[in-house]
Amino acid sequence: MKTQVAVIGAGPAGMLLSEMLARAGIETVVLERQSRDHVLGRIRAGVLEQSTVEVLTRLGLADRLQAEGHVHDGMKIVWSGRSSFFIDCATHVGKRFTAYGQTRIQEDLFLAADRRDAQIEFEAEDLTLDGLDSAEPLISYRVGGQVRQLRCDFIAGCDGFHGVSRRSVPAGVLREYEKIYPFGWLGVLAPTPPLSEIVYANHPRGFALASMRNPQLARFYVQVPLSDSVDDWPDERFWPELIARFPPELAADIRPAPPVEKSIAPLRSFVTEPMQFGRLFLAGDAAHIVPPTGAKGLNLAVSDVTYLGRALASFYRTGHRTELDGYSTIALRRVWHSVRTSWYLTNLLHRFPEATDFDQRAQEYELEFLKATPSAQRALAEQYAGLPIEGSLAFLDALA
Numbered sequence: 001m002k003t004q005v006a007v008i009g010a011g012p013a014g015m016l017l018s019e020m021l022a023r024a025g026i027e028t029v030v031l032e033r034q035s036r037d038h039v040l041g042r043i044r045a046g047v048l049e050q051s052t053v054e055v056l057t058r059l060g061l062a063d064r065l066q067a068e069g070h071v072h073d074g075m076k077i078v079w080s081g082r083s084s085f086f087i088d089c090a091t092h093v094g095k096r097f098t099a100y101g102q103t104r105i106q107e108d109l110f111l112a113a114d115r116r117d118a119q120i121e122f123e124a125e126d127l128t129l130d131g132l133d134s135a136e137p138l139i140s141y142r143v144g145g146q147v148r149q150l151r152c153d154f155i156a157g158c159d160g161f162h163g164v165s166r167r168s169v170p171a172g173v174l175r176e177y178e179k180i181y182p183f184g185w186l187g188v189l190a191p192t193p194p195l196s197e198i199v200y201a202n203h204p205r206g207f208a209l210a211s212m213r214n215p216q217l218a219r220f221y222v223q224v225p226l227s228d229s230v231d232d233w234p235d236e237r238f239w240p241e242l243i244a245r246f247p248p249e250l251a252a253d254i255r256p257a258p259p260v261e262k263s264i265a266p267l268r269s270f271v272t273e274p275m276q277f278g279r280l281f282l283a284g285d286a287a288h289i290v291p292p293t294g295a296k297g298l299n300l301a302v303s304d305v306t307y308l309g310r311a312l313a314s315f316y317r318t319g320h321r322t323e324l325d326g327y328s329t330i331a332l333r334r335v336w337h338s339v340r341t342s343w344y345l346t347n348l349l350h351r352f353p354e355a356t357d358f359d360q361r362a363q364e365y366e367l368e369f370l371k372a373t374p375s376a377q378r379a380l381a382e383q384y385a386g387l388p389i390e391g392s393l394a395f396l397d398a399l400a
């Protein structure tokens, strides 16, 4: 087979890019290792920056998001023994964010793909990438035991942290930056009313987070040791521990209910530079991972593919590679701001096993400073609400 842009990965990054390129009249084939149902079965993030909502809205993909999404002015920070404070993004920077599950976005993207009869090869196995720095890269893979080959002009590596794309770049080309945190998050999705706000809690027993998917579906997280597994956290242990980490006036509104999903994810920060090699462009988790503390993962995937989609549309329209050659530089600016913010919030809100008394005191005074200093809250609001996606988004209107 031959196509213009081969997209590896049918997650949010791959499907949104495929949608943008199709609107620009650019042919794509998406190669996805898992089945469609497996991709749809993932429970992931749920907070969309205003720029993410704008991209989806301009593409006409935000109808259900506008109907079901829960718009927030900001988020609350509480920590044991002291009063809470609210980081008001709406007041500080005039931006709001929307609680809307990534699963919903995945469904919306697959429905849009069905409407355009998109070429998606699910259960594509054993992908190998060749000729990344040639004029016609080649992807070999197997579907249903049959070996296939796909020639293309460009490859978009949207295959997540464990994908094949980044690993296919010759050794010595990429520089990787990584930080592994000494804990994970146990996430629970439960059919029970959520708290009214997104609340981050710093407690001596560990970090906790209260979020939501809709008025009847709450999303909660607690920091757990890396050595823990889901089996160590039966419901009768999880709920009292979550409740213990919130102040009484908030804990009173947490009503335990049998979860519909429970999983543990380790926390890491990771960035690869550059985010491109020859005709391969990395986007989303394939290029970077953020700890979920800043709710940035999905939003970075959206900004990456917006930059990449705009650059590819420019190439096929004009024949010039200028925007494509600048993709990594422009994408990494927003990536590193989000990576730093996620790192800052993770250090601010978690209890680190190796923390000294000094570390703990310093953390408490960072919280005191943030609570007492409007300019510090504004700076955090600016980052949490998400920096602008650089350049014009008008190309999205043209696509729609």
Ligand code: APR
Binding pocket: 008, 009, 010, 011, 012, 013, 014, 031, 032, 033, 034, 039, 044, 045, 102, 124, 127, 158, 159, 160, 161, 162, 163, 164, 165, 283, 284, 285, 286, 297, 298, 299, 301
């Ligand atoms: N071949 C084909 N597909 C692959 C391969 C491979 N070798 N490896 C991984 N994939 C697929 C995965 O099955 C997955 O569906 O690539 C897709 C990558 O999707 P995500 O991991 O969701 O990454 P991305 O689209 O960048 O979205 C980032 O998802 O993981 C969350 O927290 C993250 O919210 C963020 C968002």
Ligand code: PHB
Binding pocket: 044, 045, 046, 047, 099, 198, 209, 211, 212, 219, 292, 293, 294, 295
């Ligand atoms: C979520 O709703 O899943 C969520 C909210 C805020 C975060 C991370 C996850 O920082």
